[in-house]
Amino acid sequence: MDYRFSGDGLSIRDVGMVYRRDDQVTTALVGCSLEIPVGSWASLIGASGCGKSTLLRILADIVAPTTGAARVGGLSPSEARAMRSFALVSQQSTMLPWRTILANVELGLEVAGVDKAERRRRAAEAIELVGLKGFEQAFPAELSGGMRQRAAIARALTLKPRFLLMDEPFGALDEITREKLNFELLRILKETAATLLLVTHSIAEAIILSDVVAVMSPRPGRISHRVEIGFGHDRTAAMRDDPRFVAYEAELRHALHGPPTASRPATELSFA
Numbered sequence: 583m584d585y586r587f588s589g590d591g592l593s594i595r596d597v598g599m600v601y602r603r604d605d606q607v608t609t610a611l612v613g614c615s616l617e618i619p620v621g622s623w624a625s626l627i628g629a630s631g632c633g634k635s636t637l638l639r640i641l642a643d644i645v646a647p648t649t650g651a652a653r654v655g656g657l658s659p660s661e662a663r664a665m666r667s668f669a670l671v672s673q674q675s676t677m678l679p680w681r682t683i684l685a686n687v688e689l690g691l692e693v694a695g696v697d698k699a700e701r702r703r704r705a706a707e708a709i710e711l712v713g714l715k716g717f718e719q720a721f722p723a724e725l726s727g728g729m730r731q732r733a734a735i736a737r738a739l740t741l742k743p744r745f746l747l748m749d750e751p752f753g754a755l756d757e758i759t760r761e762k763l764n765f766e767l768l769r770i771l772k773e774t775a776a777t778l779l780l781v782t783h784s785i786a787e788a789i790i791l792s793d794v795v796a797v798m799s800p801r802p803g804r805i806s807h808r809v810e811i812g813f814g815h816d817r818t819a820a821m822r823d824d825p826r827f828v829a830y831e832a833e834l835r836h837a838l839h840g841p842p843t844a845s846r847p848a849t850e851l852s853f854a
């Protein structure tokens with residue numbers, strides 16, 4: 583089928599994904615479509631196993647969809663990878679333990695063949711952007727989990743990607759560090775004008791970091807709801823106290839779990 587794509591953002595059209603391993607067949611995604619305009623921020627939320635990571639991995643050219651197609655900045659995922667248009671940051675972003683933070687952050691540039699002076703300059707800039715200045719010579723084991731994730735984000739930013747694909751980047755962090763990094767990420771997104779697609783299990787994180795939250799139904803995953811978050815791009819921690827924030831939270835819980843019942847008030851619902 584010929585898929586005609588408009589726009590230069592992230593685009594998923596009618597994507598289906600069937601995994602086959604030995605004689606086990608898993609239908610992970612059916613008929614998923616999503617458009618994320620350039621410069622906007624989107625999140626994917628949904629129950630465990632509904633295919634969020636699979637969608638991200640399709641855009642990142644790690645797996646190919648069984649049906650449908652994806653575009654990153656108007657290019658196929660493999661073309662976009664060759665152009666280094668996107669960067670992927672995941673929960674367990676690996677740092678090489680024998681390299682300093684500076685050397686780890688430089689890694690992507692090194693692989694891309696960027697010369698040493700330019701590597702140093704861009705790595706130092708990214709390290710400053712994520713608030714790790716002063717820790718250039720530290721080794722990963724000497725940093726906290728939050729600082730290592732900042733370093734992973736810095737490494738992703740050195741290649742100046744137009745698209746940031748983030749798979750639960752703060753999932754392993756405590757609540758306080760996580761919220762702090764949410765707002766640091768907002769600042770970075772504004773400074774770099776990157777387009778974001780974030781996979782998260784946290785409804786609050788999705789609201790804080792998104793213009794639109796796409797809710798996926800349980801496996802086989804499809805996009806069941808889209809909730810537009812009307813906060814604009816000037817966001818502060820005070821947004822959590824805004825009545826609209828509470829309303830978005832309720833709407834997203836409802837989309838995930840159905841209406842609250844007397845025995846399961848909305849405030850006690852959680853999802854994983």
Ligand SMILES: Nc1ncnc2c1ncn2[C@@H]1O[C@H](COP(=O)(O)OP(=O)(O)OP(=O)(O)O)[C@@H](O)[C@H]1O
Nearest residue numbers: 601603608610629630631632633634635636637801
């Ligand atoms: N490489 C693979 N081979 C076979 N099945 C897979 C593979 N990767 C994912 N799956 C299956 O596809 C479905 C979707 O997985 P995926 O990791 O995309 O979901 P997810 O929503 O990101 O889950 P979680 O929130 O738990 O990370 C799951 O049933 C999973 O077991």
